[in-house]
Amino acid sequence: MNSPTHQTSMLEDLKDIFQKCLKYWYVFAITITLSFLGAYLYLAITPPKYKVTSTLLVQDDKQGDGATKESAFSDLNMFKIDRKADNEIEVLRSRDLIYKVLKKLSLETSYFQKETLREKELYANNLPIKVKILAINALGYSKELVVKPLKDDKFSLKDKDKEYVFKYGELIKKPGYQIVVDKGPAFEKNQKPTKIKFRDLNLLAEAYSLAGLTVMPVIKDANTISISLNDGVPQRGIDILTELIRTYNEEDVTRKNIIAVNTINFIDNRLKYLSKDLSVVEQDVENYKQSNMISDVGMESQLNIAKSGEYNQMLSFTNVQLRVLESLEKYVGNTNNLNLVPSSLSINNATLNDLTSKYNSLQQERIKMLRTSEEGNPLLVNLTAQMQSLKSNIQENLQNIKKGLQIERNNLQAMTSKFDNKIRQVPAVERGILERSREQSVKAGLYKYLLQKREETTLSLSATVPTSQVIDKPAYNSIPTSPRKQLVYLFATLFGCIIPAGIIYGRSMLxxxxxxxxxxxxxxxxxxxxxxxxxxxDEVSVIERNSRxxxxxxxxxxxxxxxxxxxxxxxxxxxxxxxxxxxxxxxxxxxxxxxxxxxxxxxxxxxxxxxxxxxxxxxxxxxxxxxxxxxxxxxxxxxxxxxxxxxxxxxxxxxxxxxxxxxxxxxxxxxxxxxxxxxxxxxxxxxxxxxxxxxxxxxxxxxxxxxxxxxxxxxxxxxxxxxxxxxxxxxxxxxxxxxxxxxxxxxxxxxxxxxxxxxxxxxxxxxxx
The missing domain is CATH 3.40.50.300 (P-loop containing nucleotide triphosphate hydrolases)
Incomplete structure (x- = not known):
């Protein structure tokens, strides 16, 4: 606790400093006036920037893409993708996505016109001209061109110290660039000279990705994301955010449809071969019945046939699973690259479905990471290694399931043989029909199942919707974020006071x-x-008597x-x-x-x-x-x-x-x-x-x-x-x-x-x- 004497000493020191400063009040008045003048000039020559913001809700997609997909494909487990706000933040500010947005908005060209103390940037409907870039290199990015309208649909183009005359729509080829200049929406209203600057969209996308674009959750651990940027032209900022959200949603839908498209392609290939096999079997049954006159069998034969048919159905279902399993095993084994694994279809094995879902989720993440990373990225290498391990586990699981189905099929075949012995007395013709019908039933069942799943998968494509929802559309704040007048004038006042006070105090201390x-x-x-x-x-050095x-x-x-x-x-x-x-x-x-x-x-x-x-x-x-x-x-x-x-x-x-x-x-x-x-x-x-x-x-x-x-x-x-x-x-x-x-x-x-x-x-x- 400070003593009263110490506090009094501090107050006296402050009083002394104030008195020293008060003596030079005119210096403070001058510096504050100059600071205010500098602040006024700074505000006059500095273009204002406005903050453009939008709010986006990233919906949780762990259970699939909505109720339609969940009910139609709950047995396939092919749309379970864990979506998190943190992951989507990185996607939203990825350079590739931002580059596409800038390219669509044609922001590789900037337009300026001279005002009293600063240059005003033009955009969209305020453009008197529009420049289309056909080719440009590093030399072109460093140039500043000035376009001045002339009579007879002509204009002058000033490139450094050289000036050329062209017609609107004419191809202009100069060192560093090839462009075409056309009339803009505000051509009739605005006939002033326009300065043109070219921007490298790769560098511009990098600047937005690193600092220009701010993407962050509204609150911690929430799925609500705030997107914002500062721009001197508010409408341009709104257009950038609007196009960014639209492009992001389009790519999101495309990514989610990749699995469904691959599954449809796999089913189409299998249906093509099954259609041929089924036609051959049906033609064989037809020929056999035509060549042999077939009569009805007795009740006992019907009972034995019924029992045999029951086991035949079970055997047929097991064979269907084995065939599907063989198809999946062949597909997985013959795929050298890391493609998406199709659904396990009728194989009801939780381990296989879980491994397939995890493998496809990693593949989606790998495709997303390839957009912003190189092949040699340690994270990408680690992800690839996980996929290779999962692929090996899928193959091993398929072999284990196959062994189990083979044992079940052998048991069913034994039971079928038992009833077959009882119906050996059935005419050979009827037995031949049953044998052919059995194969026909297996192929027909598999064909019907695949055809149904293809239709359901096709339906899912039409029902795909983006998992993000715009809560607040892009809009800008009418008060500029920079420069802020009150803050600038406050700093000018502080600067005008601190500088002379510091000099006075420094001189005193030194x-x-x-x-x-x-x-x-x-x-x-x-x-x-x-x-x-x-x-x-005017005073004497020695005082006199009675001097006052x-x-x-x-x-x-x-x-x-x-x-x-x-x-x-x-x-x-x-x-x-x-x-x-x-x-x-x-x-x-x-x-x-x-x-x-x-x-x-x-x-x-x-x-x-x-x-x-x-x-x-x-x-x-x-x-x-x-x-x-x-x-x-x-x-x-x-x-x-x-x-x-x-x-x-x-x-x-x-x-x-x-x-x-x-x-x-x-x-x-x-x-x-x-x-x-x-x-x-x-x-x-x-x-x-x-x-x-x-x-x-x-x-x-x-x-x-x-x-x-x-x-x-x-x-x-x-x-x-x-x-x-x-x-x-x-x-x-x-x-x-x-x-x-x-x-x-x-x-x-x-x-x-x-x-x-x-x-x-x-x-x-x-x-x-």
Missing amino acids: NTKVIDAKDIQLLTGVPVLGVLSHLKK STMSELFRYIRSNLHFMNSGQPDQVLLVTSCMKAEGKTFFSINLGVTLASINKRVVLLEFDLRKPQLMYKMHLKAKIGITDYLMNDEITVDELIVNSRRFNDLLVIDCGPVPENPAEIMTHPKIGQLIEELKERFDYVIIDTAPVGQVADAFSLSPYTDVSIFLVRYNYTNKMQLNILKDIFYYKKLTNPMVVFNDAKQESNNAYGYGGYGYGYGVELSRN
Whole structure:
């Protein structure tokens, strides 16, 4: 949980960022205006795209193609195909299917006309011309042609820099393409030049298959499929989806009729041979009866014949099954390729019917997969191997069924022979008729059965309907999906705000200079004594008595803070230093002395920068001797060092004297303490201007003699890394009672440092030493 202090700090940081941005409000206004202009131009030149959608219901077809097929062919098990929405999704977005749709709609040619800021694509009834492609290659796909109507049923064709004149309907042969240009439905209404672009339908079908066409279930594990695409011409999108669904249904019906057609072909072949055999048997019976006069037999013979006939019927049915089984075994055994296996017809064996159904289902799936895959596809190879295994199982099952039927036939033959012995007394003529009738019955029964199944299968072809149903016809949304105006303008607004804000914030983050007094306290912990604003060009560098300028008020504010921030401790000896040169030590020392002297305080300024002294130069004063002379010569008194400032009688100055060769050693001279003690007795304030502590350690030698150490930090000049020096001084107490004055501050934000009725902000940058 965040503490109140942390939350307050975050709010202050946000406030600072907002204030920095508010200063450059005009930049935000410009960038937002430019962003809106860019958004407007983008919307003007970008053709809108509309979403076209349709909903399709894929019906479950596990039990066959409707009630008619289920009742007519329930014993054949030849139409059981497990249809799933996931499988149909892949079929709907297959490249072959999409290519057929694009080809039927003649989308290999696109037509455009120039508008104010963009090109408008024409389609269908809006076409002034229609182009028929007879031949085209890669070179033709890269060309853009312009057709301009002329008089007398002629037009000009511009191909790059060349222009030709042709008649409508004339064959045009050029490198890369052969086309015929005819008049379109809107020829009379539209006489503008039309740009023509050719499209490779293979690439276009690939684009629709991969990304352009979206096919997905409405909800998970449901048979309802949603089909959608985005198109700049809504009617074209509607036509594509309509043709896609129609073509899909047509191919779906064709796929389902393949098994029935193959079964009809098989039955037709068998009927052809059975018809010949049956004619021969019937002719033999007729000839036998004509050559032999046949009389009626007695009741006993009729009974024996009845029993024999009963077993003969059973034997005939078994023979029918054996013949059908032999036909199927021969068909399966003689088929080298993976064709569909016909129905097992009268053989009521659940295992055989299940194997045949599975084999035909795999064959349907293999045909579907061949449309979108190569022969070497691992999935296709695996599917082929499954079919080979099923085919072997079918052959093995046929052999097992055949063995069982052969055993049954042998038993029936034995029973038939038993009754045949009883009727041996029947005249040979009658026995001959029975023998011939038996064969005739077998062939006639098989012929009738096959003929019935052929008619039922033919009926199924006429009753085949698509397993998909259109729930929502293709339609488009009147609101464009792209570009979306509200979103574009929203992004334009965000872009117009984020870019300048990012630049402002980035500059602030990358800036290594101190630009805020709060950074000083945050990084070092040293209290801020006061803030001095930037000195404008028309302002003097040294304030005057009774001045009401901003700078004079800020120095009076610092004068007051010296007493309050020092908590009643002595503040008579003030040490002024900084991290580096040109941070305003001398400027501050002079004006602080002037401010203190203005309230009738006796103040003395000491130039203790023994390396590059500037105090006397800034005050336009000269001295013959200074501190170094005093330290080296015991005969020189303090009175000889003091120079009047010419501004206030209470403000006096002591120069550093000649620059020594060894300033560091001079700073440790014992007479320095005597000098400061004597000045403390004679003056109310002693202000010491020293060298920067970031470059030399001179100021540290004076620390034992001082009450307050004032550290100058200059706006946008002092490096933040150099504040570590101040932090180190504060932590290890290298200087007495350190305080910071933020110098040369400018108005980078709305933060203002004020006193009483005054509010002082930051001004315009101006160099100050």
